[in-house]
Structures are given as structure tokens and as C-alpha cells.
Amino acid sequence: MAQDQQKRLIELYEKGILTKEEARACFLELEESPDFLFVEEKTKMTFTLPSLKVFSSSKLKQDYVFSDVESLFMSLSEGRVSFMKGKTDQVQLRLVYPQQVEETLLPQIYVENKGLHFASPLPCQLTVILPDQWMAVLELEVGRADVKLDYLPFEDISLRSTTDKKQQDIRIASLGQFPQHLTIQLSQAPIHLHVPKEQGVKGRIEGAEGSVSVNRKKKSSPYLCEKDGNNLLYLQIRTDKSPCTVKGVKDVTRIL
Numbered sequence: 672m673a674q675d676q677q678k679r680l681i682e683l684y685e686k687g688i689l690t691k692e693e694a695r696a697c698f699l700e701l702e703e704s705p706d707f708l709f710v711e712e713k714t715k716m717t718f719t720l721p722s723l724k725v726f727s728s729s730k731l732k733q734d735y736v737f738s739d740v741e742s743l744f745m746s747l748s749e750g751r752v753s754f755m756k757g758k759t760d761q762v763q764l765r766l767v768y769p770q771q772v773e774e775t776l777l778p779q780i781y782v783e784n785k786g787l788h789f790a791s792p793l794p795c796q797l798t799v800i801l802p803d804q805w806m807a808v809l810e811l812e813v814g815r816a817d818v819k820l821d822y823l824p825f826e827d828i829s830l831r832s833t834t835d836k837k838q839q840d841i842r843i844a845s846l847g848q849f850p851q852h853l854t855i856q857l858s859q860a861p862i863h864l865h866v867p868k869e870q871g872v873k874g875r876i877e878g879a880e881g882s883v884s885v886n887r888k889k890k891s892s893p894y895l896c897e898k899d900g901n902n903l904l905y906l907q908i909r910t911d912k913s914p915c916t917v918k919g920v921k922d923v924t925r926i927l
Contacts, residue, residue, distance in 0.1 A: 731769070737764075739785060742787070742825075743762075745811050746789070748792050748793065754800075757801055762801060764797065766797055778791035805826070808828075809827070810829045817839060817841075819840070821844050823844065827851075828853045830853075835859060837912075839861070840861070845866050845867065849902050851902070853906050871901060873906065877910070884914040887916075
């Protein structure tokens with residue numbers, strides 16, 4: 672073996688890049704005697720390699736595409752769900768969930784009577800990409816999952832949870848292109864609702880403790896409000912302690 676190759680192997684061993692066994696194997700493959708390397712342990716150089724970790728993916732990623740779907744019925748336990756506008760006339764699901772789980776705990780997905788059903792007892796990340804067209808019903812049980820619904824082309828929307836938490840992030844934006852009914856039933860997760868400027872509102876917000884927090888102000892329950900505009904959003908919120916932020920509702924014409 673050439674002298675420079677021998678020096679290189681010794682250097683790699685001294686720096687800790689090669690173990691004793693690996694260096695010995697290299698010399699043996701080249702029919703060299705490695706004994707002179709290991710008669711006594713040499714003082715290694717003060718050289719520290721970066722701490723490197725090889726990460727194998729601990730999650731599964733799956734994509735689904737569905738045609739001729741008008742309604743969604745979805746249930747999550749934990750994780751995150753987000754809705755966005757797509758460029759096709761299909762409903763697309765992008766799902767990320769843990770590997771190595773029991774088969775009975777895997778997410779369940781099926782279509783029945785133009786309704787797409789999804790249920791996951793596992794923590795998961797779900798992205799729903801929706802077509803640019805009218806849709807009928809959205810029923811969403813969010814558990815403790817964060818929610819970001821930037822695009823909601825549904826006529827009737829229901830969002831609920833009995834296990835939500837104070838640190839949960841619930842963000843919803845109504846569409847404003849046609850009348851919509853939005854019902855939210857949560858315990859304590861903060862609710863952030865954005866209503867387009869041109870959309871009217873008839874709203875009722877109820878708190879279980881006799882008052883509600885709306886835009887950081889304490890209001891008597893039920894809190895009823897109206898806002899002039901087109902394509903009315905009929906809003907009903909029932910909660911125990913959830914503070915509500917209703918963006919876009921500035922010109923309240925009457926509080927009853």
C-alpha cells in the first residue's frame with residue numbers, strides 16, 4: 672500500500688473517524704499487517720467530530736384525491752387541521768401520522784352519498800385542499816387539534832370539541848360569497864373568526880358562566896349582534912370560557 676494511503680488511514684483512526692476494528696479491516700483488505708498500529712494505544716488528537724444523528728422518518732405521509740364530494744365529516748383527536756383553496760375540482764387530503772401503530776388506530780377514510788368521512792384517534796396533521804366551488808356541509812370535531820380554516824366554501828359549518836384546551840389555536844375565515852351558517856361549540860380554546868368586510872352578520876354568542884369575552888371585552892351572555900352586509904353569516908357560538916375575537920365585525924348596528 673502506498674505510504675500516503677497508510678498515513679491517511681492512521682489519521683482517520685487518530686481523529687476517531689475510524690474505529691480500531693474499521694482501521695484493522697482496511698489494512699487486512701490490503702493485505703497489510705496492522706499490528707504496528709495497535710501494539711499500544713496512541714494518544715488521540717484533541718479533535719471532536721460534530722454530533723451527528725441519522726433520523727429515520729417516524730411518520731407516514733399519504734395523499735388522497737376524491738371527486739364528486741359535496742360535504743365533509745371529519746374527526747380528529749390531536750394535531751393540526753388546515754383548509755386551503757385548490758386549483759382543481761377535486762378534494763385533496765394530505766395526511767401525516769405516526770408509524771408503527773395498531774391497525775385499529777389507523778385513520779379511517781371513506782366516501783358515502785357524496786360525503787367524505789375522516790376519523791383519526793391518533794395525533795395527525797391534516798391538510799384539506801378544496802375546490803373553487805360551492806359545497807354543502809362541513810362537520811368538524813377537532814378534539815385538541817389546532818385549526819386553521821382559511822377557505823370555507825360550505826353553506827353549513829359546524830365546529831365542535833369537548834376536550835379543547837386553552838393553548839389551542841382556532842382560526843376561521845368565512846367566505847362571504849353566499850349566505851353561510853356557522854356553529855361553534857368549544858369549552859375553552861380561544862376562537863379567532865375573520866369575516867370579510869362586505870359580508871353581513873347575525874350572531875349569537877353564549878357563555879356557560881353568564882358572560883362572554885368578545886374582542887377582549889366582557890359581555891353579558893347571550894351576546895347578540897348584527898352587521899350590515901351581503902350574503903349573511905348566521906353565527907352561533909356556545910362556550911364555557913373561550914375568548915372570542917371576531918375580526919371584520921366593526922359596525923354593529925344593534926346589540927340586543
